[in-house]
Amino acid sequence: MIKAILFDICGVLHVDNEPVAGAIEAIQLARDEQIVVRFVTNTSRSTSTDMLQSLLQMGFDLSVEEVLTAPGAVKLALQQRNLRPYCLVHEKLRPEFADLDQSSPNAVAIADAAEGFNYANMNRAFQLVMDGAPLLGVGLNRYFRQNEQLQLDAGPFIAALEFACDVEAEILGKPAKAFFQTAVESTGFAAEEVLMIGDDAFADVQGALAADLRGCLVQTGKYTPGDEDKIRHPGAWVLPSVVEAVNQVVKPTYAYSNK
Template sequence: MMIKAILFDISGVLHVDKLPVAGAIEAIQRARDEQKIVRFVTNTSRSTSTDMLQSLLKMGFDLSVDEVFTAPVALRQVLQQRKLRPYCLVHKNLLPEFADLDQNSPNAVVVADAADGFSYESMNRAFQLIMQGAPLLGVGLNRYFRQNNQLLLDAGPFIAALEFACDVEAEILGKPAKAFFQTAVESTGFKAEEVLMIGDDVFADVEGALAAGLRACLVQTGKYTPGDEEKIRHPGAWLCPNVVDAVNRVIKPSYDYSNR
């Protein structure tokens, strides 16, 4: 079935440490020129959605706010809908995203990539609230990410620690949650099987997309490490050197590419 829309992960796929991947800006434009709907989906939680959009625009990417789907925004919407008061264990740069929510006497725990904010004190506070009945809400289960040419722990391991300690299961609002992918797909107007997810994370991007019925491509940039493709359990994923090759494969499906 022809691919009619593309979901792009951002960090590690379109740019690495704020430097655009070679040819990425042009690849997105080629996709648009070929009448492909494009969306940008990310679990990135070290900046607000507004700051992230402005950063991408400064790098030269052409996109609008309604094309961007971020896990923190999805999480914020759930908090508002359920009238929850969050204890925010998040990065200091992300705090403005939740600043106007009532956070007195918290009755929910929100965990994102808090970086140095993950201390015994903060984790124990989250643990105590969950043990008192507060739901555990996570931006994503990403295990790690790449920054300044090194791998760094993401939110996933800390969420897993709280799940283990409290004997609960976190509700994940970003990738790889099926609902997150469905929201992005619905915005394109096409069926899931007509949409391709391009990402550098085997579990959050590729496995999550495939489980939600999308097509998926793993690129060998960003957090990718050799052998990651062997961890993909669902069949049919593509493996491409970078986002440019992935887009070219969509535009020229008859080209002789090798599957994983």
Template sequence: MLQALFFDISGVLYEGQRAIAGAAKAVGRAQASPLQVRFLTNTSRKTRQRVHQDLLALGFELALSQIITAPSAAKAMIQAKGWRPFCLVHEKIRSEFDDLDQAQPNAVLVGDAAEGFSYPALDQAFRLCLEGAPLIGVGMNRYFKLEGQLHLDAGPFIRALEYAAGTEAIIVGKPAPAFFLEAVASVGVKPDQVMMVGDDVQGDVEGALSAGLQACLVQTGKYRLGDESGCRRRFPCVASVVEAVELALG
């Protein structure tokens, strides 16, 4: 029996500056139900607080504590390990890591750095990894959708560093099973009692299924016709988050 419902955010709850039609009401239904609700995102262009503020402004009702972001998980790991990271991240979230010791870095953190993915920055990250610094990836998404267009995400750059330095990245966000299981632990249920709703067949659906969760793909956001065939496992594919919540509530 389903006990919890997890939502991806961008592309599932909103696109661009607008909420998906009926999404706020659907999330409200889930929040009012016995299901425990969490919001999981790999976004590395916004702080957790900004994600919360933006959702509230779009009419969603949720608590900051319900949002789990990959950058926050990455920071927690770095602090636990005592690493000094070279942060190749977006300028809008750089402040989240300001309190970490970044002198003489012995680790590399890569998120969606946008214009920050310059040759000098990537070259420095490469040299550090070549010398043995662990490579931490904020998610492994190939692309994301913004204002109607698809854009490169952090995944391709992480793959390039892995290839060049002969290393393997530690992926903190989706599709890493540990990220999903951390969220599952926060609601205190079994993985198979949770459904993940997302628009990314690899990051959201396949990642969740690999961690033992249920999953549902929505045909909004970055979804492209035929994406559902990109995963060999069976899962529901519905028009939007509205139908996904109806499915979860039975």
């Protein structure tokens, strides 16, 4: 029985800041049925505070305690290890790390930097990692959808540094098992009692299944036909949107599985 739901945000609850039809009501339905909800995201083009305010303005009902972000996980790791990061991140995300000592960097933190992924910045990150700095990333998302087009995410740039430096980045967001475990622990339930709903077959659904959660791929956001075939673990639900996913939890019927 599913007792908690983790919702991805961008592409699942909204697309280009327009709520997915029925998403606001779906979350309220989950709450009405005493299902614990959390909101988990690798989105890194805004601070946690800005993201929360944007969702509230769209009409979603949530609190800051219910939101777990990959940039937040990266910042916590940097603080716990007393690292001074070189932050290759989007300009709108810089305030998230502004209170950290970033002088004489001894770590590299990468999120979606958009135009910041230029040669000079990538080369600076490369030099630091080659000198021994750990490489921390928000996630391995390959792309996202914005303005009705697919856009490169942070994953390909992290992979480029891994290749150039012959290192493996430490991923703090999805699909890292530790990120899902933190989210599950916050619900108070066992992993198998928690459902992850996302539009990314790899980072959201495959990552959740590998961490022993349930997984649901929705056909909104970045989803493209055939994405369900990329999920290596069997048993994922594949449904049109978050509305059908929540309804499936509340009133189980038949959900199409990837295998």
